[in-house]
Amino acid sequence: xxxxxxxxxxxxxxxxxxxxxxxxxxxxxxxxxxxxxxxxxxxxxxxxxxxxxxxxxxxxxxxxxxxxxxxxxxxxxxxxxxxxxxxxxxxxxxxxxxxxxxxxxxxxxxxxxxxxxxxxxxxxxxxxxxxxxxxxxxxxxxxxxxxxxxxxxxxxxxxxxxxxxxxxxxxxxxxxxxxxxxxxxxxxxxxxxxxxxxxxxxxxxxxxxxxxxxxxxxxxxxxxxxxxxxxxxx
Numbered sequence: 001x002x003x004x005x006x007x008x009x010x011x012x013x014x015x016x017x018x019x020x021x022x023x024x025x026x027x028x029x030x031x032x033x034x035x036x037x038x039x040x041x042x043x044x045x046x047x048x049x050x051x052x053x054x055x056x057x058x059x060x061x062x063x064x065x066x067x068x069x070x071x072x073x074x075x076x077x078x079x080x081x082x083x084x085x086x087x088x089x090x091x092x093x094x095x096x097x098x099x100x101x102x103x104x105x106x107x108x109x110x111x112x113x114x115x116x117x118x119x120x121x122x123x124x125x126x127x128x129x130x131x132x133x134x135x136x137x138x139x140x141x142x143x144x145x146x147x148x149x150x151x152x153x154x155x156x157x158x159x160x161x162x163x164x165x166x167x168x169x170x171x172x173x174x175x176x177x178x179x180x181x182x183x184x185x186x187x188x189x190x191x192x193x194x195x196x197x198x199x200x201x202x203x204x205x206x207x208x209x210x211x212x213x214x215x216x217x218x219x220x221x222x223x224x225x226x227x228x229x230x231x232x233x234x
Contacts, residue, residue: 011077019194023060025053067199093201094155098174106142109168139168192225
């Protein structure tokens with residue numbers, strides 16, 4: 001499945017990234033990635049940014065996360081977007097289907113996150129105790145729908161740590177469905193073959209006169225699974 005350009009201007013591009021696609025190169029990656037798609041359509045982005053392997057990329061989505069991502073087309077736009085992310089002025093919202101049913105209908109998770117390097121990947125471990133290598137992280141969540149075995153949450157991260165949403169939700173006992181890294185021994189349920197995490201909303205106060213706001217629907221495979229568990233519940 002190909003990415004879809006949702007919006008473009010002289011400064012930036014907003015893309016709907018499919019699940020299963022890397023945002024940019026990793027030390028072992030050889031497959032077609034979002035950056036390849038961007039450079040095919042916008043070759044002028046090649047020299048934008050700080051890393052030649054991440055042209056125009058200001059933030060990222062995990063391979064198995066779908067949804068909205070913004071890419072800078074110029075160096076000026078890159079610097080502006082980088083500052084907006086750093087200052088936490090860009091609003092992001094995700095749909096996450098999690099295991100279990102929280103007692104509350106909304107909450108905030110404020111836990112330090114630290115990185116532990118493993119043999120094959122870097123694992124984010126949740127930790128409430130601040131250490132030298134840990135970094136503060138804040139995630140807001142709200143229950144959209146509750147099912148027998150699952151809950152659909154709207155999630156808004158206020159910081160941008162790697163795997164933040166996945167780690168934080170797992171830390172409160174509600175890992176994301178089909179999360180191979182943080183869901184422990186829970187198997188992916190029949191009818192779903194990807195992690196249920198989708199970036200559906202992005203708000204960018206690009207300058208004083210321009211506030212860009214984007215919202216997209218869930219991918220069909222996620223909607224089908226939700227419909228199947230609604231039927232099972234009834």
